[in-house]
Amino acid sequence: MLEIKDLSFRYSRHSPMVLQGVDLVLKDGEIGILLGKNGSGKTTLFKNILCIQKPQGGSIRFDGEDLLKMKRQERARRVAYVPQSIHFGALSVFDTVLMGRVSYFGYKAGKEDEDAVWAILRDMRLEDYAARNVEQLSGGERQKIAIARALAQEPRLLVFDEPTGNLDIANEQLILSEAQRVAKEKNIGILTSLHDLNQALDLGDRFFFMKDGQIRHTGGPEIVTEAVIREIFDAEVRIVEIEGKKIIINGGQKT
Numbered sequence: 001m002l003e004i005k006d007l008s009f010r011y012s013r014h015s016p017m018v019l020q021g022v023d024l025v026l027k028d029g030e031i032g033i034l035l036g037k038n039g040s041g042k043t044t045l046f047k048n049i050l051c052i053q054k055p056q057g058g059s060i061r062f063d064g065e066d067l068l069k070m071k072r073q074e075r076a077r078r079v080a081y082v083p084q085s086i087h088f089g090a091l092s093v094f095d096t097v098l099m100g101r102v103s104y105f106g107y108k109a110g111k112e113d114e115d116a117v118w119a120i121l122r123d124m125r126l127e128d129y130a131a132r133n134v135e136q137l138s139g140g141e142r143q144k145i146a147i148a149r150a151l152a153q154e155p156r157l158l159v160f161d162e163p164t165g166n167l168d169i170a171n172e173q174l175i176l177s178e179a180q181r182v183a184k185e186k187n188i189g190i191l192t193s194l195h196d197l198n199q200a201l202d203l204g205d206r207f208f209f210m211k212d213g214q215i216r217h218t219g220g221p222e223i224v225t226e227a228v229i230r231e232i233f234d235a236e237v238r239i240v241e242i243e244g245k246k247i248i249i250n251g252g253q254k255t
């Protein structure tokens, strides 16, 4: 589905390269997680995938087609962004989600668009929220509406930048399980970044460890090792396995 090859990017001619030789492949329905220190280039990579920034070199393809050369509407049907928080003013939940379909209806929404919104609200158990004002919802609920709005675009890939950044633990769980459900039930790919390595292990199918604008390690849970975490984060951790599941414990060697 998504195939990034040898991507390079810098913010201006005089600034250093922020992305260098980035290769990344994500298949339909896969959850890919970018892991790396602050400043390693995760957000910049998302901005390139979303065509907010234009790379200096390399390619971003979707099913073999060049994402950078697509019209906005075509791109919207492939990749949707889920912001950490939605600020559209005092709109109802229904209208907020309907806005996700703007690439389908242009100026005026039709019955098809409204039906599509109802289907998403039903599926996400948000029907009772339809008439409520988004501004009056909690952070977790707003994030869920942001997912609903992105899904209204009928994309194949959702891009989330730190989805749990502003949320308490219950809402974190709500959003991560919703992301997992969307990927597995709807076969929609997810590319996200997370700070919590245990959350990442719970959620991810593929991991992309970034350092200084490069992806240094790519693979399944088997690549998440103490040595890789030391290299990428300069942090000591210990990894234990319980019932086949890896758990990361802070402060590995200092026992």
Ligand code: ADP
Pocket: 011, 015, 018, 036, 037, 038, 039, 040, 041, 042, 043, 044, 045
């Ligand atoms: P991350 O998401 O991993 O924290 P970013 O992609 O935000 O990393 O940042 C990568 C590098 O790009 C950092 O060195 C950061 O200072 C730089 N950077 C980010 N945004 C801009 C910008 N708008 N202009 C110039 N440099 C930027």
